[in-house]
Amino acid sequence: MYLCNQSKSRGTIMIYNSLQFIVLFPLIFLLYYAIPARCGKARNLFLLVVSYLLYLQWKPVYALILLGVTLVTYLAALSLECTQQRKALVTAGVILALLPLAFFKYFNFINDTVSQALSVAGLQFHLSGLNWAIPIGISFFTFQALGYLLDVHHKRIEAERDFLTYALFISFFPSILSGPINKASLVIPQLKRLRAQYDRPMVTAGLRMILWGMFMKVVVADRVALYVDTVLPNYMNYSGLSCFVASVLYTIQIYADFAGYSLMAIGVGKALGFELTENFRRPYLAVSVTDFWRRWHISLSTWLKDYIYIPLGGNRCSRLRCYWNIFVTFLVSGVWHGANWTFIMWGIMHGVCQIIEKMLGQQQCRYGSVGKTIKIVITFMIVNFAWIFFRMPTLGDACRVIGRIFDPSLPHSIFLPTHTDLLLMVMGVGLLFAKDILDEFFPKRCRLLGNRRAAVRWTASIITLVLILLCGVFGADQFIYAKF
């Protein structure tokens, strides 16, 4: 029997929920530890080669952009130490490093926006749009490189002279796809010092993180995605209640997807002996939007705080100016996520909510457990409605989804998935939130994967892996944040 074969070799980058990762990671792990610890440079060179080889798998030509951004920021940082015109040099370095990001990610958006604005004035001007794929991870490695350059400029760190170390810091494969956006002050010293031959507790912790991250991605995120991807793209066919349920599930999906990815990235780093930046800390247990941003995508919010908010004046200025600083910071956050008005609106909503919280003094929770619970629920709802803008393709679609949710004239029926999907969804989401609640409120007790008793630890790990195999969705779906 011969069937027309469809297994094309697609240009892909190694993602953590793929078979490729399951095959390649143990190989990388063993080869890495086969290099003696005293040969730190050789280990770094091995990791750099692996990182570039994995990046080359996707679109080889885009590795030149990664190399270009690395070279520009490396040379600019070195030059900063021997020039008087630091400001001009850093400005040039920042612009040059940002050029590929601006070109690939924002060209079409700017082109369309300008031509629309001109057409309102009766002028016709339109450049043909780009139909190129965006280099994968460009927003992440560009911001990581810019962070390094600005840190050198502000003399927080010294410029790195060893190109191999710096290139590895920018291209380190666990975090190049979707972060975390690491600080040079955290990673470069780890790359430079001699690491232990094999740090057993660190490797174990890393493997556990990979396991739980995989659970979050394939058991929770990809399962609820089945509902979300049925309802939200066809929201006109579903009731307001179904749209609301889909929006709540998207809120869970994006958390399980991105936090799951981050956990796996940090876990892979840990298994190889590196500490990477923490990226999530139970964000849906935040008591305010301000608190949410201390827990969500921590590496990006820290970057925005350090390189946008504080340089603008932070909160050490007039009240109005501080509000403006918050607004601009979250506007940049929106723009960073993508070239679409929906992301900008999402950023603005988060900025405005934080300004209102600051005005009302509601950033912290000074109430009892009932008040705290209410604040957690309110914050979750605000974040949930903001995610609708993040998910929908246009502002109009997002507004129409919200319109349907609040339209009492629509039928109150609800779209239900199959019993199996429903059960697996409830089980996955239930376990995720149970773990988050236990970690938040009883951090020392109720630890399963990290329990002191080996029997509990092993049982929990085995059950988690069995649940992944039996309940996971293995469509090799891309991570949501990989497109940023």
Place this chain on the structure above:
Amino acid sequence: MKDHLIKIAAFFLIIVLLDEVTGLVFSHLTGCAHSGDTARNEYICNRTSEDILVFGSSRAIHHYDPAIITDSIGLSCYNCGQDGNGAILNYGRFHLIGQRYHPRIVLYDVMPLYDIYNGEDNCKYLGWLKPYYGRDGIADIFEAVSATEKYKMISQMYRYNSRFIQILGDCLRLAQDDGRNGFQPLEGEFDHMKINPSETMEHQVDSLKLSCLCHMIDEADDETRFVFVVSPSWYGMEEGLTQPVKELCDQRGILLLDFSQDPKYVHNDRYFVDGEHLNAVGAKEFTCDLVAKLKAVTGQGSFSTTHCQRGHRSP
């Protein structure tokens, strides 16, 4: 380091053992299931013996009433349609059935997105075939869909991934023979909310899906007669959407009955629950029309003879 690596290896050894045991248990339970979709899938793959088999997607399972077909033609009939599936699953099932016997007539309901064009990841169509991966010829289908599937199928748990709850439920529930022979009519009235605004989409032919249809025809015995049917759609199907199947039917001399533009059904709320699916009333009406058309095109009574002619053109 060595100790730790041994511990990690021991952990995976436990997983491998559990995986094997799970595979044995669920393989047994799949065979024992006496209700639900598990039993239905098992029946289609391993136990059907009907003269007429209906294949297709949700439009097949909800549109073709075997009781009417049997009453009108005098041959036993079973509806093998499956929600959200098309040529890939149907070919796999037909291949398994072909290892036991050859039905006399195959009615194949064409759903362009599932049978002709590129849509979602084709791996999703393999779900119902996973328990039968070890059977002759099934691994080739997996290989054709994705080169990595053969590695994933090493895991027994993966074969029952996302279905174990259903398998358990189908084993525990009492056996119920609804006498519908696989047909699942949709009750209820037309829901206008389920109508999508009309838009012309560009479709790219999926060579694998078409090749599965071709293989079904090729593997059919001389005694098996294929009839492709496009059942009614509230929208009225876009012109040319079924062109690749029409060409295939022309080349192979297979009968194609197209109800997609039938004015009796197009925009007739009485017969539908949504834009793509007939309700129970519509299904009954359509099955009667289909049988009448079959008789009209092929000549009264020709189905009840053992020799079926090939080479009829669509009307």
